[in-house]
Amino acid sequence: MLLAAGVGITPVLGLARALRTRGSDYRVLYTGRTREHMAFTRELEAAHPDRVTVVESARGARIRPAEVVTTVPRDGVLYVCGPMGLLKDVRQAWQQDGRSPTNLRFETFGTSGSLPAQPYRVEVPRHGVTVEVPVGTSMLDALQASGVDLMYDCLRGECGLCRVRVLEADGTIDHRDVFLSSRQRDEGRQMCGCVSRVAGAKVTIDC
Structure with a gap:
């Protein structure tokens, strides 16, 4: 499972291409505000037919990390790239489900934190x-x-x-x-x- 939020789609593009080339069983879950504000949606869906799910928050859809984790086979791997809040929630859900930490791979595009910065x-x-x-x-x-x-x-x-x-x-x-x-x-x-x-x-x- 490849989970991307916002600009986190950038490294996921390369991962998806590599998995397709290898003939692997994979899925891409991509969340953002709307399709109009999300890069590469058309390219992704064209290159990976029936393997891409787009989640638009402006239309009331939400990523629920616990549900995402349960869709990954017990021996499967979850790759995540997105903001710190999403990464934190996914890591927590992964741990609570008793998954192997080596099967959760992640990258973050910033350390924005959960709270506004102040002196x-x-x-x-x-x-x-x-x-x-x-x-x-x-x-x-x-x-x-x-x-x-x-x-x-x-x-x-x-x-x-x-x-x-x-x-x-x-x-x-x-x-x-x-x-x-x-x-x-x-x-x-x-x-x-x-x-x-x-x-x-x-x-x-x-x-």
């Missing part, structure tokens, strides 16, 4: 540092500019090297990474400094 403060008692994190700046960048070194690599919330331990959060942690599990996010004891933010006044961390 907040980061306190690091170990280093005696308090820094402001404005909109458009990551926690990682703000800390490094203040002389606090953190390990990092991908800068996309994928590798987990920049994880910090959350001691206290005055606000909601908006996890924008794809590294932490749903359980770790719910616990609220960690966050990835390169992409995640806090929707609130401040967060106190250890690093």
